[in-house]
Amino acid sequence: MLNKIKRILIGKPLKSYELQGQKLNKLKALAILSSDALSSVAYGPEQILTALAVLGVIAFWYSLPIAVGVLILLSVLILSYRQIIHSYPQGGGAYMVAKENLGTNFGLIAGGSLLIDYILTVAVSVSAGTDAITSAFPELYPYNVLISIIIVIIITILNLRGLTESATVLAYPVYLFVIALAFLILFGFYHVLTGHIPESTHASIGTPVMGISLFILLKAFSSGCSALTGVEAISNAIPSFKEPSAKNAARTLTLMGCILGALFTGIVILAYLYGVTPSASQTVLSQLGAEVFGRNGFYFFIQGTTALILILAANTGFSAFPLLAFNLAKDKFLPRPFTTRGDRLGYSNGILTLGVASIILIVLFGGNTGNLIPLYAVGVFIPFSLSQTGMIVKWVRQRPKGWLTKLAINLSGALICYLILIIFFVTKFEKVWISLIFLPVILAIFHRIHKHYNAVGEQLRLDVSKKLRDIDMKENIVIVPISGITTVVEQSILYAKSLSDNVIAVYIGFSQEAIEQMEKEWEAWDTGVRLVTIHSLYRSILRPLSKFIDTIKYKTESSQARITVVMPQFYTKKWWEGLLHNQSGTLIRAYLVRTKDIALTTIPYRFKK
Template structure:
C-alpha cells in the first residue's frame, strides 16, 4: 500500500541515465531559483517603511535614497556571484568559496548559515503567503498555521516528483507575478506622469524630519536588504542547469537581478508617491494596488499572484538546500544519506529534511513573518560577507586578467554586507541573537559527524599488503538459540550444520519442567546437535544467553576460532500479523549485533498464511 501511495504522489522511479532530462533550461531555472528573490519585493519595501513609520509619515521620502543603497548592494552581489558561478561551477556557492579561500571552519559557518537560511526561506515565504491569503479571507485567519503546514507538505511532494515537474508547475505563478507587478508599476508611473495620481499626499524630498537619526536610517536600510534574500541560490544550484551550466546560470542570475531591481525600485517609488503607510491589517503592496487600480479584478489578480509567489518562493529553498547538503555530505560533514538520489533523481532526503524542519519552525513561531525576517536576513548576510571576503583573497592570490575590477566589486560588496550584519546585530539583537546559538551548534555537529566518518574510515581501511589468502582460520563455533522444536528451528539447524561441525543449540527455560520436556523431545528428535539448557530464574532470555555466548567466545578466542550466532526468525505474511507475536527475537538480535567479534546470521522462515 505504501508503495502505491508513493507512486501516486511522486510518480514512477526514473533511471539514472534519465538525469539529463531533469536539468533546467533558463526559463524554468529563473522561475525555480529566483522565486525567493523576486517574492521579497512583496515585503522588502514594506520593511523599510515600517522602520521609517516610527518617526512619522514625513520620513517616508528617505525610502528613496535607502532603495538606491539597496540597489547598489544588489549590483555588487550580482557581479560577485556571477564570478563565483564561473569560479566554482560545481555549485556550493558561499560554502565552497569560504572553504577554499578562507578556512574550513569559516566554510562550515557559511554552510551552516545557508542551511538555516533555506529552512527560514521556506518558513518565511509560506508564512508571508499565508498572510496574503488570510488578508483576502479573514475568516480563515485562525487556521493560518495549519494552512502554512499543508502548503509546505504540497511543495515538498512537488519537489519529490522531480525538478522539471516542479519547475513546470511553479513557473506560471512566478511569471504571472512579474507581469502583475510590471503592470502595476507601468500604470502607476503613467498616472504619476499624467497627474492622475495624487501629488500632495507625500512629503517632498529633503523635507526635514524631527527624530530621524543615522541609527534609524541604517536600521531601515538593513530591513530593506531583506529584499536581497535568495540572490545566492543560483550559485548554489549550478548543477541543476542544462549545459553549458555556468554560462546559463550566469545569464539567469543577471536577468533575475534586472527584474528584481526594476520591481523593487518601482514599488518603493510608487509607495512613496501615493503616500502608502504600513498597516497591520493590509500589506503595502495591497494598498498600492488598491490606490492604482481600485478594488477591481486586476487588484485581486495582483493579490492572488503575490500570495502564490510568496508561497512558492519556498521552492528556492527546496532547490538549493539539497545541493548544499550534498556538498557538505560529500565532504563528510553531513550524513551520507544526503548524497543519495531518490526515485525521481532528486536528493530526496534533503527535500524531506527541509520540509520537516520548516514545518517545525512555522509551528514554533506560529507563522509570524515579522519575527522570522530579521533572523532570515542574518542567515543570508553571513554567507554573503564570507563569500565576498573569500573572493577577495582568491583574486589577490591568483591575480587573473582583469582581477583589479573583480577585486573592487567584491571589496565593495564585502564591506556593505559586513556593515549590514553589524547593523542587524546592533538594531535587532532581540530578533537575531538565536543565530549566535544555532550556527555554532551547526558547526559543532558538522565536526562531530566528520570525526565519526574519519574514525570509521580508519577502522575499515584494508591494508592490501596483507594477503587474505595467507590468513589461517581455526574453525567456527555456531550457536543456535532455540525456543522449541519448530520448522523455523529445523531450517536454522540445517543451515548451521552447513557452516561448521561444531554446532551448539541453546534453550533457556523458565522452569525445570520446561527444561526436562525440551531435553526429552530433543533426544527423540535426533538432530545430531548438542543441546545446552539454561534455567532463567527471572524469566529473562537475553541475560543467560549473553552470558553463555561470552563464555563460549572466551574459549574460542584462546583457540583462534570464530563464534557465529544463527538466529531463527519467522516472518509473517502480513505486516499486522507481526504485532500479534512476541518480538524477543529482534531484541536479542539488536543486542548481539553490538557484541564484539560475534557474527550474527538471521535465518528467516516465511509463513505462507
C-alpha cells in the first residue's frame, strides 16, 4: 500500500542512465533557480519603505537613491558570480570558493550559512506567498501557518518527482509573474505620464526630512538588499544545467540579473510616485495593483502570480540545498545519505530534510515573514562576503590574464557585502543574533561528523599485502538463545551445527521449575547440542545472556575463538499481529549489536496464516 502511494506521489523510478534527461535548459533553469531572486521584488522594495516609515511618508523619496545602491551591488554580484561559475564549474558556489582559497573552516561557515539560507528561502518564500494570498482574501489570515505548511508539503512532493518535471510545472508561474509585473510597471508609468495621479501623493526629491540619519539610511539600504537573496543559487547548481553547463549557467545568471534589476527599479519608482505606504494587512504590490488597475481581474491576476512565485521561490532552495548538501557530504562534513540519489535521480534525502526543516521554522516563527527576512539576509550575505574574499585571494595568488579587473570587481563586492553585514548586526541585532549561535554549532557538527568518518576510515582500512588465504581460521563458538522447543528453534540449531561443532544452546528461566522442565524436554529431544540453563532472579534476559557471552569470551581469549550468536525469530503474516507478541528477540539483537564484538545471525520463520 505504501509503495503504491509513493508511486502515485513521486512517479515510477528512473534508470541511472536517464540522468542526462534530468538536466535543465536555460529557460527552465531561469524559472527554477531564479524564482527566489525574482520573487524578492515582492518584498525587497517594501522592506526599504518599512525602514524609512519611522520618519513618515516624506522620507520615502530616499528609496530612490537607496535603490540605485542596491542595483550597483546587484551588478557587482552578477559579475562576480559569473567569474565563480567559470572558475568552479563543478558547482558548490561560495562553499567551494571559500574552502579552496580561505581554508576549510571558512568554507564550512559559507556552506553552513547557505544551508540555513536555503531553509530560510523556503520558509520566507512560502510565508510571503501566503501573505499575498491573505492580502487578497483577508478571511484566510488566521490560517497563515497551516496554509504555509500545506504548500511546503506540496512543493516537497513536486521536487521528489525530479528536477525536470518540477521545472516544467513551475516555469509557467514564474514567467507569468514577470509578465504581470511588466504590465503593472508599464501601465503605472503610463498613468503617471498622463497625469492620472496627483503630485501631492509623494514628497519631491530632495525634500528635507527631520530626524534623517546615516543610521536609518544604512538600515533601509541593508533591508533593500534582501532583494538580492537567491543570486548565488545558480553558481551552486551548475551540474543541473545541460552542457556546456558553465556557459549556460553564466548566461542564465546574466539574464536573471537584468530581469531582477528592471523589476526592482520599476516597483521602487512606482511605489514612490504613487505614495504607497507599508501596511500590515496589505503588501506594497497589492496596493500598487489596486491603484493602477483597481480591484478587478488584472489586480487578482497580479496577486495570484505574486503569490505563486513567492511560493515557488522555495524551489530555488529545493534545487540548490540538495546539491550543496551533496558537496558537504562528499567531503565528509554531512551524513553520507545526502550523496544518494532517489528513485527519480534527485538527492531525495536533501529534499526531505529541507522540507521538514522549513516547516519547523515556519511554525517557530508563526509564519511571520518580517521576522524571518533579516535572518534570511544575513544567511545570504555571509557566503556573499566569503566568496568575494575567496576570489580576491585566488586572483592575487594566480594572477591570470586580466586579473586586476577581476580583482576590482570582487574587491568592490567584498567591501559592500561586509558593510551590509555590519549594518545588519548593528541595526537589527535583536533579529539576527541567533546566527551567532547557529554558525558555531553547525561548524562543530560538521567537524564532529568529519572526525567520525575519518575514525571509521582508519579502522576499516585494510592492509591488502597480507593475503586473505594466509590467515588462519579460528574456532567458531555458536551460541543459540532459546525460549522453548519450537520449529524456529529447530531451524536455528540445525543452522548453528552447520557453522561449527561447538554449539551451545542457552535457556534463561525465571524459576527453578521452568529450568528443570526445559532440561527434561531438551534431553528427550536429543539434539546433540549442549544446553546451558541460567536462573534469572530479576526476570531479565539481557543481563544473564550478556554475562554468559562475556564469560565465554574470557575463557577462549587465549585461543582467539570467534563467537557467533544465532537468534531465532518468527514473523507474523500481518504487521498488526506482531503487536500481539513480545519483541524480546528484537531487543536482544539491538543490545548485542551495540555492545558486543560478536557475529550475529537471525534465523527467520514466517507464519503462513
